[in-house]
Amino acid sequence: xxxxxxxxxxxxALLRGVAQWLAGWGRTVHLAxxxxxxxxxxxxxxxxxxxxxxxxxxxxxxxxxxxxxxxSLLIAIVVIRIVLVTSQSYGLSQYALEMVVRVxxxxxxxxxxxxxAALRCTIPMATEVATLRSGGGWDALxxxxxxxxxxxxxxxxxxxxxxxxxxxxxxxxxxxxxxYLSVYGFTGAGFAAYTHTVGRVFSPAVSLIFxxxxxxxxxxxALMPIASVLDAVPRRRAHTSAELQGLVRMLVLMVIIEAAxxxxxxx
Amino acid sequence: MDKExxxxxxxAALLVGLFVALLAATVLYILYARGSFExxxxxxxxxxxxxxxRVGMDVTFSGFPIGRVRRIELAADGAARILVDVPVKDAxxxxxxxVFTLSRSLVGGATLKAYSGVLTxxxxxxxxxxxVLVGDATAELPRLVSxxxxxxxxxxxxxxxxxxxxxxxxxxxxxxERATGPxxxxxxxxxxxxxxxVSAALQRVNTLLARIDGMAAxxxxxxxGPQGLVSEGKAGVAQLNALLADARQTLKKVDAxxxxxxxxxxxxRGATNGLDALRGEVDATVRKVEQLVDEVNRKWPFxxxxxxxxx
Numbered sequence: 001x002x003x004x005x006x007x008x009x010x011x012x013a014l015l016r017g018v019a020q021w022l023a024g025w026g027r028t029v030h031l032a033x034x035x036x037x038x039x040x041x042x043x044x045x046x047x048x049x050x051x052x053x054x055x056x057x058x059x060x061x062x063x064x065x066x067x068x069x070x071x072s073l074l075i076a077i078v079v080i081r082i083v084l085v086t087s088q089s090y091g092l093s094q095y096a097l098e099m100v101v102r103v104x105x106x107x108x109x110x111x112x113x114x115x116x117a118a119l120r121c122t123i124p125m126a127t128e129v130a131t132l133r134s135g136g137g138w139d140a141l142x143x144x145x146x147x148x149x150x151x152x153x154x155x156x157x158x159x160x161x162x163x164x165x166x167x168x169x170x171x172x173x174x175x176x177x178x179x180y181l182s183v184y185g186f187t188g189a190g191f192a193a194y195t196h197t198v199g200r201v202f203s204p205a206v207s208l209i210f211x212x213x214x215x216x217x218x219x220x221x222a223l224m225p226i227a228s229v230l231d232a233v234p235r236r237r238a239h240t241s242a243e244l245q246g247l248v249r250m251l252v253l254m255v256i257i258e259a260a261x262x263x264x265x266x267x
Numbered sequence: 268m269d270k271e272x273x274x275x276x277x278x279a280a281l282l283v284g285l286f287v288a289l290l291a292a293t294v295l296y297i298l299y300a301r302g303s304f305e306x307x308x309x310x311x312x313x314x315x316x317x318x319x320x321r322v323g324m325d326v327t328f329s330g331f332p333i334g335r336v337r338r339i340e341l342a343a344d345g346a347a348r349i350l351v352d353v354p355v356k357d358a359x360x361x362x363x364x365x366v367f368t369l370s371r372s373l374v375g376g377a378t379l380k381a382y383s384g385v386l387t388x389x390x391x392x393x394x395x396x397x398x399v400l401v402g403d404a405t406a407e408l409p410r411l412v413s414x415x416x417x418x419x420x421x422x423x424x425x426x427x428x429x430x431x432x433x434x435x436x437x438x439x440x441x442x443x444e445r446a447t448g449p450x451x452x453x454x455x456x457x458x459x460x461x462x463x464x465v466s467a468a469l470q471r472v473n474t475l476l477a478r479i480d481g482m483a484a485x486x487x488x489x490x491x492g493p494q495g496l497v498s499e500g501k502a503g504v505a506q507l508n509a510l511l512a513d514a515r516q517t518l519k520k521v522d523a524x525x526x527x528x529x530x531x532x533x534x535x536r537g538a539t540n541g542l543d544a545l546r547g548e549v550d551a552t553v554r555k556v557e558q559l560v561d562e563v564n565r566k567w568p569f570x571x572x573x574x575x576x577x578x
Contacts, residue, residue, distance in 0.1 A: 050276065057283075058272070164284065166286050170289065195296075195299065199297065199301045200295070
């Protein structure tokens with residue numbers, strides 16, 4: 001009988017797991033704070049760093065933007081059509097536009113943008129960082145006197161956040177336009193009524209929660225994968241890969257953020 | 268590593284610029300949609316109960332939103348004060364005679380509506396306070412149920428076997444049975460002895476009527492018959508007419524006499540004028556005689572000493 005099969009051993013293992021889990025979140029928060037400080041310090045944006053940042057920013061966003069725009073356009077058309085037809089069949093068409101704006105713009109599109117940014121931009125970037133570490137590039141940079149965090153991690157984190165924010169902004173605007181065209185068609189006659197509905201939805205509280213949600217989702221998808229791969233030393237004994245662990249953590253965080261926004265908006 | 272595109276920094280700056288532009292446009296649009304760039308005037312609606320009203324809901328006029336609830340607060344008297352911002356461009360639809368309603372339907376939220384019957388009335392001033400009329404479909408239900416229950420109770424009491432209505436109906440049946448009896452409705456109103464007296468009185472009344480009928484026939488003969496009052500009256504009127512004709516002739520003769528008398532009077536008036544002239548002449552002669560006498564008196568031996576001597 002192994003020690004772990006006894007109740008005491010199971011409890012000890014459970015406590016150890018919880019402690020590791022908490023320690024992992026602690027390191028993630030520490031890394032997020034470190035990167036935030038680096039991102040807010042002007043010395044991080046010198047000429048050479050700026051070029052690296054511009055490269056990651058452009059390559060990360062420009063690759064994801066067209067596809068996600070097309071995807072969000074299709075999703076918006078389908079969902080808006082479903083909502084309009086259903087509401088008309090129940091005689092509730094006056095609520096259709098508000099529902100479309102609330103469901104799509106406030107809830108689905110930011111979540112989808114964050115997921116797409118994670119899949120197309122931040123997870124590959126985290127893999128690059130992991131490769132850099134395992135390939136010795138990390139130590140080489142340190143040997144050159146350059147801070148690997150500032151030189152390699154910060155541009156990727158900023159680019160990942162920007163990618164999520166950009167995708168969310170573009171897709172929200174596209175969804176608003178598609179919603180107008182779906183309800184009123186190619187005419188300007190409904191602009192006043194549409195604007196009034198949008199204004200009614202975006203109350204100050206809802207706008208604040210919406211902004212916070214997009215920013216927090218952007219930060220989470222940018223930071224969590226990179227934090228997981230940087231947490232590689234404690235994870236050597238773990239059964240799962242760092243990338244998969246980072247993905248799970250990122251998803252948990254996104255769900256928490258989304259739930260908090262729902263509570264803030266509708267509770 | 269991928270082949271690096273040219274002008275990376277410029278393209279990245281373009282992306283950032285696009286993001287900033289999108290962000291700014293969205294913020295400006297939402298501010299515009301929230302009415303942040305519009306001049307508004309305040310309207311205060313007072314209600315006993317603000318249930319169903321929420322901040323941000325519309326006030327509609329003819330189905331169009333013309334205002335938005337900004338705040339709900341409690342007044343000092345416990346009433347709910349609903350503060351509404353109305354854009355100045357839409358305030359023209361609100362007049363001093365406007366009526367505001369808060370209706371809560373069974374399905375959907377509450378709605379605030381404005382009605383302006385007379386659009387030529389003076390416009391509603393800024394900060395005006397108006398009572399809102401509450402039309403609550405669900406609030407009416409308990410009262411309706413209570414009244415229906417009361418109504419059913421009343422009906423039950425009315426239709427009970429010992430109720431007043433049942434007794435009244437029984438009495439009505441007794442009355443109708445007596446009315447359809449041998450003495451008819453008379454038996455309904457009086458007893459048997461009274462009915463006999465009434466019958467005797469009716470016979471006497473019939474006899475009296477027959478006598479009155481005979482009297483009327485005789486009076487007819489006396490008044491309208493050949494020797495009746497009317498015929499004699501006619502003859503009297505004819506005689507009176509003849510008398511009047513004689514009188515008219517007599518009066519004509521009197522008129523002629525009067526004309527002649529007028530002629531005589533005229534002659535007398537002319538003679539009177541001649542007498543006046545004669546009298547004048549007589550007066551002149553007398554005055555001359557008097558003068559002559561005076562002259563004679565002044566002469567001797569008729570002279571008289573008229574001088575008065577004072578000693």
